[in-house]
Amino acid sequence: MPRPAPRDVRTVACVGAGVIGGGWVAHFLARGYDVRAWDPAPDAEARLRRLVDAAWPALERLGLAPGASPTRLTVTDTLEEAVSEAQFVQESAPEKLELKRELLAKLDAATPAGIVIASSTSGYPMTDMQTEAVTPGRLVVGHPFNPPYLIPLVEVVGGEHTDAASVEWASRFYEVAGKSVITMEREVPGFIANRLQEALWREALHMVANGEATVREIDRSITEGPGLRWAFMGPMLTFALAGGEGGMAHMLDHFGPSLKSPWTRLDAPELDRALYDAVVAGCEDASDGRTIADLVAERDQGVIDVLRATGRLPGTGAR
Ligand SMILES: NC(=O)C1=CN([C@@H]2O[C@H](COP(=O)(O)OP(=O)(O)OC[C@H]3O[C@@H](n4cnc5c(N)ncnc54)[C@H](O)[C@@H]3O)[C@@H](O)[C@H]2O)C=CC1
Numbered sequence: 001m002p003r004p005a006p007r008d009v010r011t012v013a014c015v016g017a018g019v020i021g022g023g024w025v026a027h028f029l030a031r032g033y034d035v036r037a038w039d040p041a042p043d044a045e046a047r048l049r050r051l052v053d054a055a056w057p058a059l060e061r062l063g064l065a066p067g068a069s070p071t072r073l074t075v076t077d078t079l080e081e082a083v084s085e086a087q088f089v090q091e092s093a094p095e096k097l098e099l100k101r102e103l104l105a106k107l108d109a110a111t112p113a114g115i116v117i118a119s120s121t122s123g124y125p126m127t128d129m130q131t132e133a134v135t136p137g138r139l140v141v142g143h144p145f146n147p148p149y150l151i152p153l154v155e156v157v158g159g160e161h162t163d164a165a166s167v168e169w170a171s172r173f174y175e176v177a178g179k180s181v182i183t184m185e186r187e188v189p190g191f192i193a194n195r196l197q198e199a200l201w202r203e204a205l206h207m208v209a210n211g212e213a214t215v216r217e218i219d220r221s222i223t224e225g226p227g228l229r230w231a232f233m234g235p236m237l238t239f240a241l242a243g244g245e246g247g248m249a250h251m252l253d254h255f256g257p258s259l260k261s262p263w264t265r266l267d268a269p270e271l272d273r274a275l276y277d278a279v280v281a282g283c284e285d286a287s288d289g290r291t292i293a294d295l296v297a298e299r300d301q302g303v304i305d306v307l308r309a310t311g312r313l314p315g316t317g318a319r
């Protein structure tokens with residue numbers, strides 16, 4: 001099967017169907033693709049269909065592509081059946097390097113020649129994952145954000161043995177499929193957004209471990225503060241405005257020295273039992289009795305509201 005033009009893709013395979021694989025399945029179904037999914041867990045199909053059913057009301061509110069339907073999902077018994085007729089493959093298996101290496105090699109062997117295979121990895125460079133594949137030139141990273149059916153961004157990057165044409169094809173395909181793409185020129189562990197998120201997360205864990213802030217305060221500090229700005233203006237331009245009429249130059253002259261202040265801690269905290277328990281208990285407390293399903297519905301509505309308010313609601317994806 002030759003590599004189709006991105007616009008001509010009709011069938012997508014999703015391998016690994018947990019939180020992210022399931023989210024990709026929901027996204028591709030809503031965009032009008034036929035989706036073939038495989039996951040080795042015995043309860044995977046029931047879990048996946050529950051996830052799609054829970055996401056569908058939000059996707060209907062956003063607007064479905066013509067012909068989009070959950071009935072266009074086929075869950076297969078084997079990996080080979082999932083990918084044998086796929087025109088694009090999205091891998092979303094657990095974040096374990098050896099597992100990713102073996103799985104990507106299996107996918108490479110089972111997927112028709114030339115078809116692009118993307119990994120959802122949240123941090124491994126493709127160079128480290130493509131070591132066992134016979135044709136690594138078509139393997140790319142396509143890093144999504146949870147839930148992939150609502151958050152537009154995908155970070156796309158190849159490894160040392162990836163063809164530039166595969167990276168370009170994947171970027172174009174994701175755009176056709178309704179995503180907002182950053183195509184990275186070079187590999188950076190954690191890509192762009194996770195490198196930033198992890199810095200914030202690391203400091204949050206330090207604060208919980210040291211009793212400096214509660215989970216609830218940490219979350220409010222973002223949702224009532226910088227998070228409101230970040231939904232439409234990133235941290236760079238936001239800080240340029242901190243320099244008043246002098247813009248970023250004045251901001252750097254004024255606040256640059258504070259980069260060396262003790263707020264910036266470079267080492268990750270030890271994730272020991274006490275910190276683990278404090279973070280889990282803090283999240284339970286901050287949930288105020290809401291279940292995970294309640295929080296998912298609340299998050300989905302919140303993301304839709306923000307996209308709508310900032311004029312970024314995606315189109316229905318008619319191709
Ligand atoms: N959870 C998140 O917020 C995000 C996760 N990711 C990435 O997505 C990938 C999947 O993560 P999650 O969905 O969170 O994990 P998950 O644990 O929810 O799902 C993983 C799924 O993979 C299945 N699986 C296990 N072994 C497998 C194999 N050999 N082949 C295929 N599937 C297999 C499991 O049965 C499970 O359903 C990881 O690479 C992760 O780094 C990326 C962005 C966000």
Ligand SMILES: C[N+](C)(C)CC(=O)CC(=O)[O-]
Pocket residue numbers: 121122144145146194197
């Ligand atoms: C927690 N995580 C590192 C797996 C998160 C991501 O990779 C992206 C996201 O959804 O924030």
